[in-house]
Amino acid sequence: MSTILASGLPSVVRSAPAVYASRTCRETLRVMFQHPESKCIVVCNSVNEPVGLLMCERFFLKATGRLGMDHFYRESITKLMNCKPLITDISASPDNVRAEAMNRPEPMRNDCIIITSNGKFAGVVYPSDLPQPE
Template sequence: MTITSTAGLSAILRQAPAISPSLTCREALRVQFQHPESKCIVVRSSSNEPVGLIMCERFFLKATGRMGIDQFYNEPVSKLMNRSPLTADISASPESLWAEAMQRPEAMRQDCIIVTDNGRIAGILHPAELLR
């Protein structure tokens, strides 16, 4: 296992859809279906700062779960997002970010990491992409 370090985070950064926390879960599902390649949706403020994260697979399972679909559809996405996702500045070292990602609870270790540049969303990456 080798951790990416020469090119830094910018070389492995991906884009993900970003939405407002006031969107309903129905609207968030629509965004998810418009971006089937994305594993997550970043929830952002009006100034493009991250305020939460939705992991698409987990979100879809909640949408089709035991909560009534009508109730789920009308809930604001802010109620179901992860309010404290792992975020890192684009200048962070891949090694320290990997260590931080592996300190998360087991169920969240493979959740996307939001990368920021001067506090604004630059993109996301998957923890496995830190390994090369």
């Protein structure tokens, strides 16, 4: 039996930077560069409830895309975030979370999973950290 099954999601939750939904892409890009170890940025509302997700690699590619940085910098981060990320409570079963993650559309299967505690942002889990089916 693996330790993740014994101790649940809390044993694999990682920290991740969060920004408010009112931020611009420029402000969010700064946060991304301040946290180069993170694969994602969670977008939260004013009471720390997650409302969206940015995967850093995709976000950076959009930021350096052909529309030009000037246009991009002024945009609200809500225009680029995934508005329907996988969000689950920290008490959820890792097996159930993994099944939900694998049910997402192919391009999103490796996106981080947002973890909440009492509805508030608590961290993220990478799909690769979840137990593989036996």
